[in-house]
Amino acid sequence: MRHWWVVMIAGLAVCLVSPTMSSINTPVVEMSAEHPATPSTFHVAEYAQPDELLVVDTVYLTDGIAVSERLLPHADGVVFHPGHLAAGVRVAEDGSLSGTARGPGTYVARVRGCVGVKCSESDLTLVVYANVPWQPRELTFPGRVGVPLRGEIGIEGGPPGALPTFTVTDHSKLPRGVSIGPDGAVSGTPAAGGVYEVPVQICVAGNCAGVVVQMIIV
Structure with a gap:
């Protein structure tokens, strides 16, 4: 009789341990609530290499002084994407800079220009000095x-x-x-x-x- 109880207890232990071991051996799959697990395919436009856009990529300005500068691109016929750059400065389609420099410091802004459908980008550094007579x-x-x-x-x-x-x-x-x-x-x-x-x-x-x-x- 004692031998029969030992066999039953051993069989019950095997039944309890088997699901646990199965879950341990199962590979873990990481899921994301925001992105699908399958890779996405992105369309990449044709761009020139970075930093090919501008001949001079640093502009020196004075705090509180109206800006009157023009960007010099490597290629002819470049149309710049107009908008705000940094420190109160804007760029127009022809590359002219306007506005009034605000706040001494060094600022880096991304500038984009296109010739037809081919575009390129460069980092433009704006160095704004304090207004010293x-x-x-x-x-x-x-x-x-x-x-x-x-x-x-x-x-x-x-x-x-x-x-x-x-x-x-x-x-x-x-x-x-x-x-x-x-x-x-x-x-x-x-x-x-x-x-x-x-x-x-x-x-x-x-x-x-x-x-x-x-x-x-x-």
Whole structure:
């Protein structure tokens, strides 16, 4: 009789353990409440490689100063996707930037441009400097006919790290043989004497002012 009870207890234990072992050996399938388990197929449009859109991908601006810049794309005929970029700046279809820079700092915005149906994108970095006053350092340069002229306009003040640019707005006012570079360097050999007043635009991170550079050649 005792042997019969032992057999019954062993059989009952096997019945209880079998479902548990079956559940342990069954592979686990992960399910998602939001996405189907089968992979989806996405249509990928034809794009150029990233960062092929812009020749220059960094723009320097000054806090509180109206923006007057234009993006330069690698290809001709690029139409930009218009809209807000960052720090109060917008881009138009022709690549012109407008608005007023707000808040010193560095901002990165994604810019998209298309030529027909082919589009590409680039990250545009907007560096906004604090509005620190500046003034030209030198506006008068004496010289002699036939003697090389060397000098530099330069600036005093301005936000640290911001490099000024110098643009002659009327080259006919320069003495023959003399030039003013975009870095403000005055160089060349004057070919004729006289007093010359040359209009120059100086920009420091988009904060621009017009000045008159005087050259006195004897």
